[in-house]
Amino acid sequence: MELIDGKATATAIKAEIKQEVERMVAEGGKRPHLAAILVGHDGGSETYVNNKVRACEECGFQSTLLRFEDDITEAQLLTEVRQLNEDATVDGFIVQLPLPRHIDEQKVIEAIDPHKDVDGFHPINVGRMAIGLPAFISATPKGILELLRRYHVETKGKKCVILGRSNIVGKPMAQLMMQKSGGDSTVTVCHSHSPQLKDECRQADIIIAAIGRPAFVTADMIKPGVVVIDVGTTRVPDATRSRGWRLQGDVDFDAVAPLCSAITPVPGGVGPMTICMLMQNTLAAAKHLYR
C-alpha cells in the first residue's frame, strides 16, 4: 500500500510556484495578489483562511484578508465583491463559504468577476471547465487530479466511483475524471440516495469519497488493490487530543488502507493540495492565462 502524501506534494508545488513568482518579479513583474473575504467566526473557516494566507507567504504572493461580522448585509457584501472586481491590484479573490443564512451564496458567487474567480465557483468557470475550455477549476478536484498524476495512478479506462455530488467537489470531480484531457475514466457518481452504493464501490478501481460522513467507506465496500482518495474532513470529538477533536475522513482508514494499492490520509492528503491549487489558480490569474 502506498500512502499518497498530499502534504509533501503540496510543499513541492508551492516551491515551484515560489520559484516562478521570483522569476516574474526579477523580470520586473508584480507579485500575484490574492484577497479573501471572511464573514463571521466559524472555527473551520478561520483555520482555512489563515492557512490560505500562510500559503500566499510561502509562494511569495501578496495577500489581503477582509473580515466582516456575521451581521453584514448581502448588499454590503456585494459592494465589497464589486470593489475587489474593480481593484486592479488584486489578481484573484475568494469569498470563504459558508456564508450566514441571510446571505444568498449563489448571488455572491455570481457577482465575482469570472476572471478573478480563483475558486472556480462562478457558473462561467464551471461551464467552461465542463466543456474542456481553459477555466479556473475548483481547487479540491483539481488537487486530486494533480495527486493522481504525480503518483502515476493510471486513470484511463478505469472505473471511478465518486461519493458525493456537491458543487465544490463531487460534480466537478466527475466532469474532470470523465474528460479525455482529465482522468479519461468511466465515472459513476453515488450519493445519499443511491441504493446500490456499496456494490458500485466494490467494482471501483478508484474511489473518491466526498460524502461528508466520517468513516463511511468500510473494508467490505472495496475491491483489493483499489486507489482511495479521501476528501472528508469532519471534526469528531476526541478526548485524547488537547483541543478535544480530530479530523476524520470519509474512509475508515485503519481497516481500508491495508487493502488499497494507494490511499490518501486525513489529515495530510487532499487538504494541503486544495490550498496549493488555489495558489496555482492565483498565479494563473496574475498571468491572465484564462483571459
Ligand code: GUN
Ligand atoms: N469552504 C469550504 N471549501 C471552500 C473553498 O474551497 N472555497 C471557499 N471560498 N469556501 C470554502
